[in-house]
Amino acid sequence: MRTAVMLLALLALAAIPGSLFPQRNVASDPAAVINYAQENPRVAPWLDRLGMFDVYASPWFAAIYVLLLVSMTGCVLPRSRRLWQSVRSAPPPAPRNLARLEGHHSWTTSGEPAEIIATAAAHLRRRGFRVLTSTDEVRAERGYLREVGNLAFHLSLLVLLVGIAGGKLIGFEGRVAVAEGGTFANDLSQYDAFTPSAWTDVDNLEPVSFRLEDFDVSYQTSGPNTGQPTKFAARLAYRAGNGEEQTITVEPNHPLDVNETKFFLTGNGYAPIVTVRDGRDSVVFTGPVLFLPLDTDNASEGVIKAPDAQPAQLAFEGFFFPTADVGPQGPYSMFPDTLNPQLFLTAFTGDLGLSDGVPQSVFTLDKDELTQVRRDGRPFSQALSVGETMRLPDGQGTLTFDGVSRFANFQIAYDPGKEITLVAAIVLFVGLTTSLIVRRRRLWMRLRPSADAGTMVEIAGYSLTRREPPPNEIKNLVAALTSPHLTTPVNKDTPR
Numbered sequence: 001m002r003t004a005v006m007l008l009a010l011l012a013l014a015a016i017p018g019s020l021f022p023q024r025n026v027a028s029d030p031a032a033v034i035n036y037a038q039e040n041p042r043v044a045p046w047l048d049r050l051g052m053f054d055v056y057a058s059p060w061f062a063a064i065y066v067l068l069l070v071s072m073t074g075c076v077l078p079r080s081r082r083l084w085q086s087v088r089s090a091p092p093p094a095p096r097n098l099a100r101l102e103g104h105h106s107w108t109t110s111g112e113p114a115e116i117i118a119t120a121a122a123h124l125r126r127r128g129f130r131v132l133t134s135t136d137e138v139r140a141e142r143g144y145l146r147e148v149g150n151l152a153f154h155l156s157l158l159v160l161l162v163g164i165a166g167g168k169l170i171g172f173e174g175r176v177a178v179a180e181g182g183t184f185a186n187d188l189s190q191y192d193a194f195t196p197s198a199w200t201d202v203d204n205l206e207p208v209s210f211r212l213e214d215f216d217v218s219y220q221t222s223g224p225n226t227g228q229p230t231k232f233a234a235r236l237a238y239r240a241g242n243g244e245e246q247t248i249t250v251e252p253n254h255p256l257d258v259n260e261t262k263f264f265l266t267g268n269g270y271a272p273i274v275t276v277r278d279g280r281d282s283v284v285f286t287g288p289v290l291f292l293p294l295d296t297d298n299a300s301e302g303v304i305k306a307p308d309a310q311p312a313q314l315a316f317e318g319f320f321f322p323t324a325d326v327g328p329q330g331p332y333s334m335f336p337d338t339l340n341p342q343l344f345l346t347a348f349t350g351d352l353g354l355s356d357g358v359p360q361s362v363f364t365l366d367k368d369e370l371t372q373v374r375r376d377g378r379p380f381s382q383a384l385s386v387g388e389t390m391r392l393p394d395g396q397g398t399l400t401f402d403g404v405s406r407f408a409n410f411q412i413a414y415d416p417g418k419e420i421t422l423v424a425a426i427v428l429f430v431g432l433t434t435s436l437i438v439r440r441r442r443l444w445m446r447l448r449p450s451a452d453a454g455t456m457v458e459i460a461g462y463s464l465t466r467r468e469p470p471p472n473e474i475k476n477l478v479a480a481l482t483s484p485h486l487t488t489p490v491n492k493d494t495p496r
Helices: 002-020 032-039 044-049 059-088 113-126 144-170 418-437 472-481
Strands: 102-109 130-133 137-142 172-179 183-185 193-196 208-219 229-240 246-250 256-258 261-278 283-288 300-306 313-321 324-327 330-333 342-350 370-372 381-385 389-391 397-414 441-449 455-463 489-492
Touching: 002 059, 032 044, 059 144, 102 472, 113 130, 113 137, 113 441, 113 455, 113 472, 144 418, 172 183, 172 261, 208 261, 208 397, 229 256, 229 261, 246 261, 261 300, 261 313, 283 300, 283 397, 313 330, 342 397, 381 389, 381 397, 441 472, 455 472
Parallel strands: none
Antiparallel strands: 102 455, 102 489, 130 137, 137 441, 172 193, 172 397, 183 208, 208 229, 229 246, 256 261, 261 283, 261 397, 300 313, 313 342, 324 330, 342 370, 342 381, 389 397, 441 455
16 A cells, blocks of 8 residues: 555656646647647757656556556555455444443343344444344444445546546547548548557548538627637538438537547638639649638748649748738737728749658748749738739639638547546545545443342443444443333443
8 A cells, every 4th residue: 555655656756747847639729739849959869868747648647557457456455355345244243341442331230131133233223233142231332324434435536547547548549630622531541740659550430421511609799708719619520420410519528439439629710712723724733722820810820832833832831810900010810800901911932842752731831942933023922911913923823712710629539538537536435435425333232130230231332443433332232122111220320
């Protein structure tokens, strides 16, 4: 037990860096580690080597967890066996000297011993005691529920640890951004980011696909929280396996759940719809392009790539502002909704580097082989409202801003241990509360011949916890045994 407590404290200390440093694969801020590394270029590489950006997946954290699991198993199982034996045990015989125990009462009576035994046993059974009787003794015990609570606490603690470990070993987490009208199939190639566990079967992911039919969001337009989202929801048409297509509205904390693979709505942004034509006036790209939000007013940045353009590949880089305005520091967004959507773009030509086999982010440009388009010796850029066209110099191509759609960020998680962990946590809490509240105690009554030709009755109790037993239990038993219809005590001592 001491080893388990030490390892538990060590695990708590090891988890602290996970709160102090940004962690990879966090859906709410996927770029947190990248930004931290840019701001701290000297420290970040060393922290990365130590696993501080993947604390809960690091080998040293896993080693502590495994040791704790082994220690708890060795501690809990033998103790659980003893607790189970204690729950099933019968009240033990009375101690030799009852006068040393709590609430001791004794008196001499002329009543029949069998009647006294029967009355005491019936009285105690009505009050929930487990009772054993003999010709001259009554043994009673109550509060076995405390040991049941103890047993539930220890076993649920072990199940809790196993459930967490099991979920982390076979589960996975992933992220994907889908524009309105776009589709997603639960295949490894479809993910923007995918983090498998040690035993994840990536070739047999849950067969489910969906289409983002519509994304609805509303914002506060007045008051101190102007611009804060009041609601956002994604309407999905999904199909699980070979089943029929169904429709569901996914909101924060209300995910799509298909056989424990859950699709959580974690964020959203804008996807400007553009059409790119090359120098031959051929359409080489058309559709929505995801732009990453930069602030609470949804000012966003992104890139548009047209690798099929001729005679040279085309690319565009810039910003999207849903409610655009221009201030002293340049263009910005005044409000997160699309009240005055505008694109601010600059153009590049050359080789996008997509043919060398090295994967690229859809949100960045590899500018090693690109040349920025210029006019009159200055970088060419333009602000576009919906319906306007950006025409590159010398007939190199055009880009038309056709409209604005939205995209939704989904975090996909498969964690089969969550339900087990939740149930274990609830049972753990209930068991611990029960073991602290319930008072286990024993009570004995012994009869023996008296020198006055009567029967000496002795009653005493004993608490198995640090809390004293209810004070009226022995008094009520004494009152039941000294009632006029049973017998009248000949001599009664002062209770101890």
